[in-house]
Amino acid sequence: MTKLQAKNIVKHFDHNGNSVVALDGINLDVEEGDFVCIVGPSGCGKSTFLNIVAGLEKPDSGEILLNGNPISTPGPDRTMVFQEGALFPWLKVIDNVEFGLKIAGIPKDERREISQRYLDMMQLTKFADSYTYQLSTGMKQRVAIARALAMDPEILLMDEPFAALDSQTRDLLLVELQLIWERTKKTIIFVTHNISESVILGNKVEVFKNRPSKIKKEIIIDYRRPRLAEDENLQKYYHQILDELKSEVIARTKDDSK
């Protein structure tokens, strides 16, 4: 079943008074339970696309359908894990995880039950009463994932969530995220500029073309899980994506030097 459909999404940006085309007709179908990675050169508009799916930005034209229904506003059915710094420092870890549930008016007992479950899943139980300044960057992102999952979203959106992590922490979370995906059967859209990440995580990798952005190629990765960063069998996918991206990066460099 198609969970999410992006239909011809177009978005312009105002850059020094000039209108720049950021997204030039993005079409994407995400099936229920898909793990879709969007990979592209930095500044290609992939985060903008994710924000549009989240309802945080509006497209100039085109529409997003969730379960066949058009959406235009943000909603807890599409929770987002941001790159960093999106946890609320004024709340304890557990209250961060319960934030959306509280907004939704879910009673306290029920909230506690849900938050405990996801804190447990992300191995955060010990830190429930900590404040965010007491956590490492990796722990913070675990909290952010727990917070997003606690809403039991239709689709989980992740915007370069591991970009600020050291490589050991990242490798660990890459494995954990695959296990969580298998366990929760969530549909995930994961944006990254890191090709390895996309190969390890995605069952579909969408390669974004440089501005004006389009989807250049979709690569299906049908390979056993959990995939590890050091698995050499993933190399061929890596190079396939790299080849697609290389020309984009070169085009970008030329574009910038103009």
Place this chain on the structure above:
Amino acid sequence: MKIKTLYKQILFYVGVVVVWQIIFLTHLVPEQALPSPIQVGQVLVKEASDGSLPYAIANSMWRLVVGLVIAIIGGMIIGIFMAKVETVNQTIGSLILGLQSIPSVAWVPLALLWFGPTDAGVIFVTVAGALFAISINTHSGIKNIPPTYIAAGRNMGASGLQLVTNVMIPAALPYLISGFKQGWAYAWRGVIAAEIIFSIAGLGFLLNLGKHDNDISQVSGILIIVMIIGILVDGFVFKKIEAKILSRWGLSK
């Protein structure tokens, strides 16, 4: 480290009192102009024991608290509107900037004409002193909220008033608290000034009384009390809250 600072401060104040007493004993300054620390202490002890000092402190403090609470609530509402609606900022915001430049004491004549020498008059001066600084700080606090907080709040379903109370106000707290601190300082000046001019019960009244009776010990003693209250409120209320907020927000070590 902290204990060391405290020792230094105690030593300093003891030194000030000793030097003060020495100057007094030399009679370099006439006694009507400079009382001895002992005389000042005696006046304060007398007023404390006959209840006039506690009564005056209680009066000044309750006016301050009421005025400050009104100014905080009002200032935050104005500041949030200034931050959310650009037209409000361009119009009311410019007026607020102008009003903020008026010293607290300058509101006293107007308060007297509007309310007479009443509690309401003093509270008006307090509010007028604090409100605008709090509005301005709230405005910049809301403007400086990291956009990710707002995006995260909206993403989890918060909008409208829920977004304001659950995300914006707590996110702006580091700014808000410095606004409250400024507001309190202006408010405290306003209370004392209004009490002096209105001559109604309070620390300002005791200052005025000292002037009438030509009692330099009384005037000096009350000034010291006004200062001590200032130090206590600043150091024990606002600094504590501020330090806690800054550390939780990860803005300090």
